[in-house]
Amino acid sequence: MKANCWVRPNKVRVENVPDPKILNGHDAIVKVTSTAICGSDLHLLDGYVPTMQRGDILGHEFMGEVVETGPDVGKDKLRVGDRVVIPFPIACGACAACRAEMFSLCENTNPNAGLAEKLFGHPTAGIFGYSHLTGGFAGGQAEYARAPFADVNALKIESDLADEQVLFLSDILPTGYMGAEMCDIKPEDVVAVWGAGPVGQLAMDSARMLGAKQVIGIDKQPYRLRMAESAGHTTINFTDTDVRSALLELTGGRGPDKCIEAAGMESEHGSPHIQAYDRVKQAVRSETERPHALRQAITSCRNGGTVSVIGVYGGFVDKFPAGSWMNRSITLRTGQAHVQRYMKPLLRRIEKGEIDPARIITHRLPLRQAAHGYDIFKHKKDGCEKVVLKP
Amino acid sequence: MAHDKLTRTLGWTSVGLGAPLVLASGRTARVLGIEDGKRQRAVLASVGAREWLAAAGMLGQESPLWLWSRVAGDLMDLTLLGNDLAGRLPAATGAKARGKKSAGAGAGSAQGRTAAATAMVLAITAVDLYAAVSRGVRSLRNSEVSLTAAVTVTSPRQTVYERWRQLDGLPAFMAHLDDVTVTGPRTSHWRATAPFGAAVEWDAEITEDVPGERIAWRSLDPSENGTEDRIENRGRSGRSGRSGKTVRKIRNAGTVRFIPAPNGRDTEVHVTLSYALPAGKGGQAVARYFGEEPHQQLDDDLRRFKQLLETGEVVRSEGAPGGKRARGEFPQRPARPLTDKELAEVLS
Numbered sequence: 001m002k003a004n005c006w007v008r009p010n011k012v013r014v015e016n017v018p019d020p021k022i023l024n025g026h027d028a029i030v031k032v033t034s035t036a037i038c039g040s041d042l043h044l045l046d047g048y049v050p051t052m053q054r055g056d057i058l059g060h061e062f063m064g065e066v067v068e069t070g071p072d073v074g075k076d077k078l079r080v081g082d083r084v085v086i087p088f089p090i091a092c093g094a095c096a097a098c099r100a101e102m103f104s105l106c107e108n109t110n111p112n113a114g115l116a117e118k119l120f121g122h123p124t125a126g127i128f129g130y131s132h133l134t135g136g137f138a139g140g141q142a143e144y145a146r147a148p149f150a151d152v153n154a155l156k157i158e159s160d161l162a163d164e165q166v167l168f169l170s171d172i173l174p175t176g177y178m179g180a181e182m183c184d185i186k187p188e189d190v191v192a193v194w195g196a197g198p199v200g201q202l203a204m205d206s207a208r209m210l211g212a213k214q215v216i217g218i219d220k221q222p223y224r225l226r227m228a229e230s231a232g233h234t235t236i237n238f239t240d241t242d243v244r245s246a247l248l249e250l251t252g253g254r255g256p257d258k259c260i261e262a263a264g265m266e267s268e269h270g271s272p273h274i275q276a277y278d279r280v281k282q283a284v285r286s287e288t289e290r291p292h293a294l295r296q297a298i299t300s301c302r303n304g305g306t307v308s309v310i311g312v313y314g315g316f317v318d319k320f321p322a323g324s325w326m327n328r329s330i331t332l333r334t335g336q337a338h339v340q341r342y343m344k345p346l347l348r349r350i351e352k353g354e355i356d357p358a359r360i361i362t363h364r365l366p367l368r369q370a371a372h373g374y375d376i377f378k379h380k381k382d383g384c385e386k387v388v389l390k391p
Numbered sequence: 392m393a394h395d396k397l398t399r400t401l402g403w404t405s406v407g408l409g410a411p412l413v414l415a416s417g418r419t420a421r422v423l424g425i426e427d428g429k430r431q432r433a434v435l436a437s438v439g440a441r442e443w444l445a446a447a448g449m450l451g452q453e454s455p456l457w458l459w460s461r462v463a464g465d466l467m468d469l470t471l472l473g474n475d476l477a478g479r480l481p482a483a484t485g486a487k488a489r490g491k492k493s494a495g496a497g498a499g500s501a502q503g504r505t506a507a508a509t510a511m512v513l514a515i516t517a518v519d520l521y522a523a524v525s526r527g528v529r530s531l532r533n534s535e536v537s538l539t540a541a542v543t544v545t546s547p548r549q550t551v552y553e554r555w556r557q558l559d560g561l562p563a564f565m566a567h568l569d570d571v572t573v574t575g576p577r578t579s580h581w582r583a584t585a586p587f588g589a590a591v592e593w594d595a596e597i598t599e600d601v602p603g604e605r606i607a608w609r610s611l612d613p614s615e616n617g618t619e620d621r622i623e624n625r626g627r628s629g630r631s632g633r634s635g636k637t638v639r640k641i642r643n644a645g646t647v648r649f650i651p652a653p654n655g656r657d658t659e660v661h662v663t664l665s666y667a668l669p670a671g672k673g674g675q676a677v678a679r680y681f682g683e684e685p686h687q688q689l690d691d692d693l694r695r696f697k698q699l700l701e702t703g704e705v706v707r708s709e710g711a712p713g714g715k716r717a718r719g720e721f722p723q724r725p726a727r728p729l730t731d732k733e734l735a736e737v738l739s
Binding site for chain 2: 003005017018019020021023024025026053054055056057072092093094095096099107108109110111112113114117126129132135136137138139146148149
């Protein structure tokens, strides 16, 4: 089959690889009908996530049709022919973390838990196509994919909703939603969202859906800010506006009640010399991330407010504003999305028309053009917001 | 080591030898018939300081390294004396047995004293060498590895206990174990693979068995079961038939305790293992260099035990498809499907 593989930093290529096979009893093989490129795939592309290997198949947002099931997959749960969305974290459904619905912290699905433990202190769940730190699982930017514990993870789509309406249940919609949910939004809250990429857009929509009075999106790409505006959100362009003053002005001097950081480890700073400082430190690996958005979210948040971090971090940051965070009673909440917890309720909201995740799709490409998709997404070419690949 | 009489004696000898060299290097030089100059005093004082350092090491630390440092010092002194005897060394000499360079006395007597000093140093070198070799080997032999690890499983204690008590099921998750055969109510025969593919076998007995609470076991001494523990090199072909090569016994013992987790439903599994590797500490260091991490491996063993209890299977990814066959987590295959041939190899 054809699959999009990581070759080296800044190089991905569609290659011919063997078809996936059942490795565990609870596996299913899925014929992929739609898959997407995620912002976090760009961190892999750029080479900032350790333990990538040449030939790793990328992709953790995918859906398709079940074509084979392992011997232990309950027929009442999943059958050949079912149309399914596969969540990006692989959960076993049986451990203490899964029992507590913290699926991205599953204790059983990362065969490289020892390695993850060395970096993070405690291991996290396996993730498709997302380095060997998260298990070395082949990803879904391919014609076929193996889904472990498919009977626990796969969300069956029984309605006639189009792929594009439900594909993002695999990652970015639950991720954006969890970012908003962690804010415990109250009706009078003003919520600021750093990053107007796919996750940021869906976090903005989710914040409004959860009742926020006003939602402010912060980015530098005019087309992304326009997209947020046309969805009804307020925007700030950090390249021509001082973010802090603008936020104070929009909130009567209080600062946003809740802040969602949806930018992550490769965020940019409006001031060139600060951007250069972190860029150099990152390049020489004296910090692994450049946390501008995180710093600004913390210092901008109102006293006693909440900062919810869904932008991806992998290692260590420098100049973390601990003083601002501690002295001002800021609550910091984080996590890789516990996707399985949100899939069904969000599917119902999509069915009811409460949220339209497909609004962010700007490009539909055949799988063989994956490298082009990565290029336009990374370099913000051609107004690229979200790429869906069709195998 | 500090309780070792020979090492202690050598340590105190160094203290004694160092004292006059450091505290009265001028007088020592004169007594030894060495020219009493600034440079000579400095050399003698530094030799004395070396003696004290070695003394502190030998009396304070349990490492044969300090004995080897004495041997190295002896060789240094022998070199200086040898040069002196050959008449090539200009002025000073530093030596444990205090070589000389007599300024005014007859050349013949100076030669004789130097020869005597050399003989003395040779004798001391022999003692030091003996001590270093014997203590060194003993310390390697006595290396016993002791490991602890714990994991929490979402099953009741009795279930977890029963799974572990079924000894022939242990190889399903323990990386080193190939096979366990139950030979009696408390006895069993174990086959394992040591680092570098060496096969190890031993008989074990359960020394404590409290259902739902704990199991303790230990390997039996050859005298206790009538057969000798063996280690054999697994040759590439049947030709290299060195099987049955008898080695020192491979002692090991372990305990597993099952404790209720704070939530009252789950079970904490606490394992303590100890064993003596045939190649001792040196062997372990080499094995670690080639990716064998005993702590990591025991942690991974327990993770697989948890996987089996909670999900019924050992999780595999394309990068790590071998389950317990991977002795370490790295190197890995790329995260892409295996060919049928690769899969067959991995699972064989």
